[in-house]
Amino acid sequence: xxxxxxxxxxxxxxxxxxxxxxxxxxxxxxxxxxxxxxxxxxxxxxxxxxxxxxxxxxxxxxxxxxxxxxxxxxxxxxxxxxxxxxxxxxxxxxxxxxxxxxxxxxxxxxxxxxxxxxxxxxxxxxxxxxxxxxxxxxxxxxxxxxxxxxxxxxxxxxxxxxxxxxxxxxxxxxxxxxxxxxxxxxxxxxxxxxxxxxxxxxxxxxxxxxxxxxxxxxxxxxxxxxxxxxxxxxxxxxxxxxxxxxxxxxxxxxxxxxxxxxxxxxxxxxxxxxxxxxxxxxxxxxxxxxxxxxxxxxxxxx
Amino acid sequence: xxxxxxxxxxxxxxxxxxxxxxxxxxxxxxxxxxxxxxxxxxxxxxxxxxxxxxxxxxxxxxxxxxxxxxxxxxxxxxxxxxxxxxxxxxxxxxxxxxxxxxxxxxxxxxxxxxxxxxxxxxxxxxxxxxxxxxxxxxxxxxxxxxxxxxxxxxxxxxxxxxxxxxxxxxxxxxxxxxxxxxxxxxxxxxxxxxxxxxxxxxxxxxxxxxxxxxxxxxxxxxxxxxxxxxxxxxxxxxxxxxxxxxxxxxxxxxxxxxxxxxxxxxxxxxxxxx
Numbered sequence: 049x050x051x052x053x054x055x056x057x058x059x060x061x062x063x064x065x066x067x068x069x070x071x072x073x074x075x076x077x078x079x080x081x082x083x084x085x086x087x088x089x090x091x092x093x094x095x096x097x098x099x100x101x102x103x104x105x106x107x108x109x110x111x112x113x114x115x116x117x118x119x120x121x122x123x124x125x126x127x128x129x130x131x132x133x134x135x136x137x138x139x140x141x142x143x144x145x146x147x148x149x150x151x152x153x154x155x156x157x158x159x160x161x162x163x164x165x166x167x168x169x170x171x172x173x174x175x176x177x178x179x180x181x182x183x184x185x186x187x188x189x190x191x192x193x194x195x196x197x198x199x200x201x202x203x204x205x206x207x208x209x210x211x212x213x214x215x216x217x218x219x220x221x222x223x224x225x226x227x228x229x230x231x232x233x234x235x236x237x238x239x240x241x242x243x244x245x246x247x248x249x250x251x252x253x254x255x256x257x258x259x260x261x262x263x264x265x266x267x268x269x270x271x272x273x274x275x276x277x278x279x280x281x282x283x284x285x286x287x288x289x290x291x292x293x294x295x296x297x298x299x300x301x302x303x304x305x306x307x308x309x310x311x312x313x314x315x316x317x318x319x320x321x322x323x324x325x326x327x328x329x330x331x332x333x334x335x336x337x338x339x340x341x342x343x344x345x346x347x348x349x350x
Numbered sequence: 351x352x353x354x355x356x357x358x359x360x361x362x363x364x365x366x367x368x369x370x371x372x373x374x375x376x377x378x379x380x381x382x383x384x385x386x387x388x389x390x391x392x393x394x395x396x397x398x399x400x401x402x403x404x405x406x407x408x409x410x411x412x413x414x415x416x417x418x419x420x421x422x423x424x425x426x427x428x429x430x431x432x433x434x435x436x437x438x439x440x441x442x443x444x445x446x447x448x449x450x451x452x453x454x455x456x457x458x459x460x461x462x463x464x465x466x467x468x469x470x471x472x473x474x475x476x477x478x479x480x481x482x483x484x485x486x487x488x489x490x491x492x493x494x495x496x497x498x499x500x501x502x503x504x505x506x507x508x509x510x511x512x513x514x515x516x517x518x519x520x521x522x523x524x525x526x527x528x529x530x531x532x533x534x535x536x537x538x539x540x541x542x543x544x545x546x547x548x549x550x551x552x553x554x555x556x557x558x559x560x561x562x563x564x565x566x567x568x569x570x571x572x573x574x575x576x577x578x579x580x581x582x583x584x585x586x587x588x589x590x591x592x593x594x595x596x597x598x599x600x601x602x603x604x605x606x607x608x609x610x611x612x613x614x615x616x617x618x619x620x621x622x623x624x
Contacts, residue, residue, distance in 0.1 A: 095624075098442050100438070100441055100442065100623070100624055101623045101624070102623070120444045120445075120446065121444065122444075123442060123443060123444040124444045126442060128439065128442040130435065130438050130439050132435060133435070133439065134434050134435035134436050134439075135436060136360075136364065136436060138364060138367050138368060139364075139367075147356070147360055148443070150356045151353060151356055151357075151440075151443045151444070151445055152443060152444060153444065188439075191439070
């Protein structure tokens with residue numbers, strides 16, 4: 049079953065097109081990473097999915113409903129973490145979360161567990177004013193998790209978090225998707241998403257530039273694999289043995305050659321047979337960074 | 351309904367936490383006691399009932415002070431949350447926009463009502479208990495308290511509307527000051543100027559309607575002409591019959607000054623995209 053379906057979705061503000069012709073369907077229980085520059089339309093798309101703004105063309109359905117026209121109960125199934133989340137500074141963390149819990153019709157008793165889960169119990173009694181960026185982010189995540197939402201929309205959830213916490217956040221999100229929740233998150237920091245997202249959507253100038261799993265996107269983009277060889281004898285000693293591959297010297301001892309996904313094993317066998325000429329092999333597979341650069345920055349069709 | 355109370359409760363707790371309630375209550379109490387002391391000093395000579403005198407002085411003070419406090423309390427009610435970034439999240443919760451607005455207004459009205467009832471009520475009690483039986487004085491005090499809270503509520507609703515009409519907190523502050531000047535200072539001066547200019551005198555019916563156009567004047571009329579004994583001390587005894595309103599009508603009109611801005615605010619907020 050699809051949790052979110054967008055059909056030719058578009059949003060214009062006066063003369064400015066924020067989002068145009070976005071169509072996709074996101075199955076329930078998946079984690080989608082929404083990538084794009086600032087102003088690419090990520091936040092607009094999230095606001096449309098939340099029902100905060102009305103589409104000017106096309107439609108979006110979340111859990112089968114139109115978010116901007118849905119009944120109040122619909123929003124009980126949503127969790128949202130806005131970009132640069134802000135709270136009332138004078139309240140402490142626990143009271144802030146309890147306030148949100150009451151608004152969502154949850155028992156305030158669940159708040160302590162949630163604070164524990166995001167690693168914030170140590171500062172629950174401190175005023176939010178004294179919180180660091182990462183702590184606010186964690187409090188924001190805790191409020192998004194209130195009421196066991198079926199749809200989680202997280203705008204830049206991992207900015208300001210250290211690597212340990214980032215991993216914990218993804219562990220929480222993984223657990224949620226296994227239980228059937230659908231997660232959409234946007235991010236600038238691509239490396240952290242590499243191994244963890246199932247689906248990737250890349251947005252450029254309000255349009256969906258790419259959509260798919262990471263390996264599929266890499267394959268479609270025909271992105272080469274780069275192999276670096278450390279040659280004790282210098283690049284010149286290797287050159288005659290690497291006929292047919294695009295080769296470039298990196299420095300006095302290193303050579304880089306590129307090949308396609310299909311040729312990878314053949315190249316590796318060939319290199320292994322070169323014996324003492326090659327001291328070390330380092331392979332760089334295309335990652336989300338490369339995919340993003342490929343789809344997110346290409347020439348504009350306009 | 352529940353959400354309104356949750357939001358109102360939070361506003362009141364915020365008011366306690368940032369000392370708005372304590373500060374306003376103290377301010378009103380100190381001014382009320384000072385006026386009560388000064389006001390009752392000449393009573394022996396004049397032989398008037400001191401509670402009535404206190405009520406008249408408090409009403410004159412409130413016309414300036416209460417609208418100002420109300421505007422300060424609510425001018426950034428919505429625009430402040432937009433700027434701070436807290437409204438976006440709140441709107442994704444299962445809460446109607448009307449409930450957010452009503453909750454905030456209710457919370458702010460509660461803050462002002464607490465300050466008024468404790469500050470003015472305390473001073474009134476202290477003055478009133480120190481003298482003999484004076485049912486009319488007590489009635490005047492009760493009318494003062496009710497109408498002061500309603501005057502505050504009217505300006506809280508106006509301020510909330512202001513906070514929805516502008517995009518920046520600073521413009522809201524400027525507009526709030528302008529509204530205060532208009533209703534509390536400029537309006538009366540303009541009416542006075544009109545009276546002087548039209549030497550033949552203003553049609554009393556028109557004058558009557560002019561005063562209804564200003565919540566501060568409604569409040570003045572309630573408190574200075576509402577009670578028989580007060581009229582004597584407030585210098586309003588010679589007021590023409592055409593300006594005699596029933597206090598209930600005046601309070602209802604003041605209620606209208608709450609309802610109309612609030613209704614416009616609800617309409618604007620519902621249509622607003624963030």
